[in-house]
Amino acid sequence: MEITEWTQDLNLGIEIIDSQHRRIVDYINDLTHAIIAENQAEVADVLERLRDYTFDHFAFEEQLMKKAGYELLEAHQAVHRRFEEKVVRMQHELQSGRDPFGIARRVRTALLAWLIQHIRHEDVDYVPLVKKSLKSNESWIESTLTRIFGSSSATS
Numbered sequence: 014m015e016i017t018e019w020t021q022d023l024n025l026g027i028e029i030i031d032s033q034h035r036r037i038v039d040y041i042n043d044l045t046h047a048i049i050a051e052n053q054a055e056v057a058d059v060l061e062r063l064r065d066y067t068f069d070h071f072a073f074e075e076q077l078m079k080k081a082g083y084e085l086l087e088a089h090q091a092v093h094r095r096f097e098e099k100v101v102r103m104q105h106e107l108q109s110g111r112d113p114f115g116i117a118r119r120v121r122t123a124l125l126a127w128l129i130q131h132i133r134h135e136d137v138d139y140v141p142l143v144k145k146s147l148k149s150n151e152s153w154i155e156s157t158l159t160r161i162f163g164s165s166s167a168t169s
């Protein structure tokens with residue numbers, strides 16, 4: 014199991030989104046460390062923080078797409094909801110206590126694979142429209158970040 018390095022090709026060119034995606038990868042690396050250390054409490058704790066952050070990120074991304082008038086918003090939201098259900102199911106599985114590190118490894122692999130393919134195939138599609146919309150909505154971004162993440166920095 015390796016630590017995942019962020020690579021430039023995963024950048025969408027929208028800094029606020031790229032920094033959130035990088036934060037998710039940091040959480041996945043925290044999960045990797047907890048698995049390697051065989052620290053079950055830490056695995057559960059990181060997974061919970063990863064889940065909360067990822068769900069907030071989805072909410073923020075959806076607000077951006079909505080603001081930009083992105084026509085595939087509903088389909089994109091459906092992809093996010095399905096992934097959220099998957100994460101919750103995995104979390105329940107982890108709580109069942111059977112083979113916690115085996116489950117944690119599967120969760121980690123699935124999260125990483127999903128994130129990368131989602132950025133490359135789905136997120137990439139909203140980029141031109143969202144970029145254009147962000148240029149004229151800077152104050153809106155700050156208030157939306159604060160509303161969803163509780164802070165406008167959104168990467169802590």
Ligand SMILES: [Fe+2]
Pocket residue numbers: 074089093131135136
């Ligand atoms: Fe997305």
